[in-house]
Amino acid sequence: MMAGLDVYALAAAALIGLGFFGLIVQMHPLKRLLAVNVLGNGVFLALIVIARRLPGGPDPVPHAMVLTGIVIAVSATAFGLALVRRQARDEEGDDE
Amino acid sequence: MTLPGVALLLTGLLFYLAGTVGLLRFPDVYSRLHAITKADNVGLGLLCLGIALLSSSWGIAALLALVWLLAIGAATVGCHLIARHSLLERQRGRRE
Amino acid sequence: MIVVDTLAALILVVLAWRCLLLTDLFRSIVLFIVFGLLMALAWARLDAPDLALAEAAIGAGLLGVLLLGTWRAMGSPDGDHRQPGRALQVIAAGGGMVLAVLVGIALHQLPVSEQAAGALALERLDEAATQQPVTAVLLNFRSYDTLLEMGVLLMALLGTWLARVPLMESLSGDDASRGTELLPVALRVFVPVMLLVGAYLIWAGTHSPGGAFQGGAVLAAAGVLLALAGRLRGDTGDSLPLRMLLVLGLTVFSLAGLLLIPLQGAFMAYPPTLIYPVMLIVEYSLAVSIAITLVLLYTGSRGLRRGPA
Amino acid sequence: MSDALLPLSVFVPLLAGVCVFLSGGGARSPVALSGVLLSLAISLLLVMAVGSQGTLDHALAGWEPPLGIRLHADGLAALMILLTAVVGALVSLHAVGQFAGKSEIANRFWTLWLLLWGSLNALFLSADLFNVYVTLELVTLAAIPLVLLAGSRQSVSASLNYLLLALFGSLLYLGGVALIYGMTGTLDLQLIGERLPAGGWPVGVATALIVAGLLVKAAIVPFHFWLPPAHGGAPAPVSALLSALVVKAAVYLLLRLWAGPLQLPLSAPWVAQLLGALGAAAIILGSIQAMRQPRLKLVVAYSTVAQLGYILLFFPLAVASAWQGAVYHGLAHGVAKAALFLAAGNMLYHLGHDRVAELRGMGRPLALSLGAFAIASVSIMGLPPSGGFIAKWLLLQSALEQGLWWIVATVLVGGLLAAGYVFRVMRYAFMEAHAGPSVDRAPTPAQPLMVWSALTLAVLSIVLGFTARPLLTLLGEIPLGGG
Structure with missing residues (x-):
């Protein structure tokens, strides 16, 4: 149990770090959106790792928090993608 | 029921392995499709069968059968569309 | 099983690493989708089947498409x-490494709380x-969060509309989806099955993994499938x-909460006799709104109409 | 039953927004205007209830924390709700004029603005760390589409940067919340204060994540680069709402967390000094940037970057008068900044451009809007008798008492720099010219509603110089020692 828990905690920390790194070094907006999502998944993973430590079953509160978080992240990303498409279309207008 | 179940699982995994090797090593779209759909459908079938044996419950077995059927259906349609798309592209290329 | 977990965690990190560092945009996207699927596997391993369902349907599926x-739509930039x-x-x-190390240490040294809200929630399920x-x-103890979240969905959609670059309005059906016999048959089989599974998941939320979000996402996936096949147009x-x-979800949920204030003295508190029907109604209206919002977030269009059969 | 006002003040604006969305009405839509009136009324009722009864609490769904979510209205929350209501109502009047004749954009504006109003009230009232995350996202996702209303290319890239930064900030915040839940098993602000360990790595990391996330959202230097293009490019009423209210939300949360569960970690000397130093840097850098902007709305936007810094000066001071000063600064800046943006918007509306160097001779055609700009500037510079003066005086007083000379210097230099960028605008605007200001198209005079709403806000920013006593009484004591 403990060992499995640590593995995912490490992964969570690594994903958070990677997301931060990607957000800064990437120039393309679509890649930066992916980076933010990776960061988000790291945070969600950390929450679930924490939820597992409750004796007597996984803690439903962080589970609910992550479910809410996933829906928020996906809808914000969908909006972001619409903005990325708009930006690409505007730039296309320049070239012609 | 454990031994045959595990044996089926392992055989299923072998099929997956073969399918993946085919996907990576075969030269063109059609042979890759061939490798991945054939091998993976069988692999999934064997996995389902193995898990059904291990669970030794008719209800779960029925659900697994449904999973397999739906997956085969999805794979068939997907494979068909990819192959068709690739064929149309090639024809268009020849015409130009 | 430690081997499986270690492997899963390792692959997750490697996938994220590759996904963020490749210059090829298409490969990054594909790796991100695989990352999402593996995330779903990780959720399942971490005793979070609800999240596995949501991640597979919304995170990897819908977001991937x-x-x-x-x-x-961007013209396939490389x-x-x-x-x-x-x-x-x-x-x-440097910043990324410091952040990762700090979070890692914090997670490792985190003292376990004796009296978690979750333990209380488990005790008072009845x-x-x-x-x-x-x-x-989601629907009772912290229903307020869920309610506000519906506002987030609505505003993300309004933002998408204001960006004015629908994905599906201009897109003429793909060559490969025209004139094939197989696709209509497949739609006739898969779409009803998906609708059934979606409706079941919403109902199942009251007693087993599932609920408005997962069910709504599956319903939305059916809609996206129809849109991809050209049956549903922006x-x-x-x-x-x-x-x-x-x-619908936002309105029903908040009105149910507001109208019952005089009865129970608190916003969103339901009398014991009404809890179950109210929750079921709320779940289905939430799911309908979620499904339609997600389909529209995908098409990016203002409305939907039937495409040619 | 007066605690039912708490959820009502969230859901009246939210549902009004939904009604506008359904009705599809335009700028003078009766649905939208009655929504604004109702929201204003419910907010004022709530503020009066807090004034007469002290703090109000409402356990949502009847579940007491830690199981459920608690709404909590104290003096601080009430003042922010009051600011939102007053600024929001006047900006709404301006919007009626601004969006007249543009039915679709007007409908989107009203929908998003009413949803934003409800979201801001939800944020101010929330006493739950995770619920705060949800409300932060609500506020952001209402604000960004509002920026997009301008429809220009600049607004698209500004929105995209805003979105990325905002998502990044709220995810950092959520990471901190996760750690805190792990340690305390609760998300309720009061219970966290009771259960949080006194020290250790996890507490430190959690605090760092939360503070960093909020600083990103509040556009504090060095995370400020997204703010000026977003605020400067949006339609005037939107700029006013964003600068006066939305950026305040994140700073408000810093104060709220200091006053509640995180007082101990946030009071650690180096944390407090760091926050103060960031505030000072924001004041100096923001003001210098404001002086160099070619466009009027960008001047005002960089001024927001600078003015937000003053609130952070509270952390190294951490005494009663600094608490009052920081909060009062939030109010005074909100009112004055809304006036500035509306006035600048009127000039832009009239001339078709807002290039500072070409404003000469504007005194005559735009006298009232320019007057509003000048009056509100008094408060931004911190001159008596304005709200800005009271706030800066309180901050200066506590800095002098504690002998923190660098803060005294920062406040004084900040005032001088503010005078610099304000007078630069005035110099051009009041300069006599033979042919009047240059225009990009035939001048379109701003409607009376647009002019008078700006002027009213400007006058209010001066009136705030005389209403310090009742408002600071409503704010109440500085909360020391958690709770």
Whole structure:
């Protein structure tokens, strides 16, 4: 149990770090959106790792928090993608 | 029921392995499709069968059968569309 | 099983690493989708089947299709070869590492709380009229969060509309989906099955993994499938009935909460006899709004209409 | 039953927004205007209830924390709700004029603005760390589409940067919340204060994540670069709402967390000094940037970057008068900044451009809007008798008492720099010219509603110089020692 828990905690920390790194070094907006999502998944993973430590079953509160978080992240990303498409279309207008 | 179940699982995994090797090593779209759909459908079938044996419950077995059927259906349609798309592209290329 | 977990965690990190560092945009997107699927596997391993369902349907599925569609709409760019300055790279790498190490240490040394809210939630499931702890938290103990979240969905959609670049309005059906016998048959089989599974998942939320979000996502996936096959087209105008469906969840949920204030003295508190029916109604209206919002977030269009059969 | 006002003040604006969305009405839509009136009324009722009864609490769904979510209205929350209501109502009047004749954009504006109003009230009232995350996202996702209303290319890239930064900030915040839940098993602000360990790595990391996330959202230097293009490019009423209210939300949360569960970690000397130093840097850098902007709305936007810094000066001071000063600064800046943006918007509306160097001779055609700009500037510079003066005086007083000379210097230099960028605008605007200001198209005079709403806000920013006593009484004591 403990060992499995640590593995995912490490992964969570690594994903958070990677997301931060990607957000800064990437120039393309679509890649930066992916980076933010990776960061988000790291945070969600950390929450679930924490939820597992409750004796007597996984803690439903962080589970609910992550479910809410996933829906928020996906809808914000969908909006972001619409903005990325708009930006690409505007730039296309320049070239012609 | 454990031994045959595990044996089926392992055989299923072998099929997956073969399918993946085919996907990576075969030269063109059609042979890759061939490798991945054939091998993976069988692999999934064997996995389902193995898990059904291990669970030794008719209800779960029925659900697994449904999973397999739906997956085969999805794979068939997907494979068909990819192959068709690739064929149309090639024809268009020849015409130009 | 430690081997499986270690492997899964390792692959997750490697996938994220590759996904963020490749210059090829298409490969990054594909790796991100695989990352999402593996995330779903990780959720399942971490005793979070609800999240596995949501991640597979929304995170990997819907977002994946949307990413690929956006990539195509942008004219399939191969990537971005701009390089940030050396100083920025060093800051990013250093900052990322410090962040990861700090979070790692904090997670490792985190003291375990004796009296978690979750333990209390598990104890008092019966009062929430559901056997499913996550649903109890989402729709009862912390229903306010869920309600506000519907506002987030609505505003993300309004933002998408204001960006004015629908994905599906201009897209003429793909060559490969025209004139094939197989696709209509497949749709006839898969779409009803998906609708059934979606409706079941919403209902199942009251006693086992599932609920409005997972069910709504599956319903949305059916819609996206229809849109991909050209059966459902984006429309340029929004109609009143559609707008009503979009805000159905938010309205029903908040009105149920407000109207019962005089009865129970608290917002969103339901009398014991009414809990179960109220929750079921709320779940289905939430799911309908979620499904339609997600489909529209995918098409990016103001409305929907039937495409040619 | 007066605690039912708490959820009502969230859901009246939210549902009004939904009604506008359904009705599809335009700028003078009766649905939208009655929504604004109702929201204003419910907010004022709530503020009066807090004034007469002290703090109000409402356990949502009847579940007491830690199981459920608690709404909590104290003096601080009430003042922010009051600011939102007053600024929001006047900006709404301006919007009626601004969006007249543009039915679709007007409908989107009203929908998003009413949803934003409800979201801001939800944020101010929330006493739950995770619920705060949800409300932060609500506020952001209402604000960004509002920026997009301008429809220009600049607004698209500004929105995209805003979105990325905002998502990044709220995810950092959520990471901190995760750690805190792990340690305390609760998300309720009061219970966290009771259960949080006194020290250790996890507490430190959690605090760092939360503070960093909020600083990103509040556009504090060095995370400020997204703010000026977003605020400067949006339609005037939107700029006013964003600068006066939305950026305040994140700073408000810093104060709220200091006053509640995180007082101990946030009071650690180096944390407090760091926050103060960031505030000072924001004041100096923001003001210098404001002086160099070619466009009027960008001047005002960089001024927001600078003015937000003053609130952070509270952390190294951490005494009663600094608490009052920081909060009062939030109010005074909100009112004055809304006036500035509306006035600048009127000039832009009239001339078709807002290039500072070409404003000469504007005194005559735009006298009232220019007057509003000048009056509100008094408060921004911190001159008596304005709200800005009271706030800066309180901050200066506590800095002098504690002998923190660098803060005294920062406040004084900040005032001088503010005078610099304000007078630069005035110099051009009041300069006589033979042919009047240059225009990009035939001048379109701003409607009376647009002019008078700006002027009213400007006058209010001066009136705030005389209403310090009742408002600071409503704010109440500085909360020391958690709770």
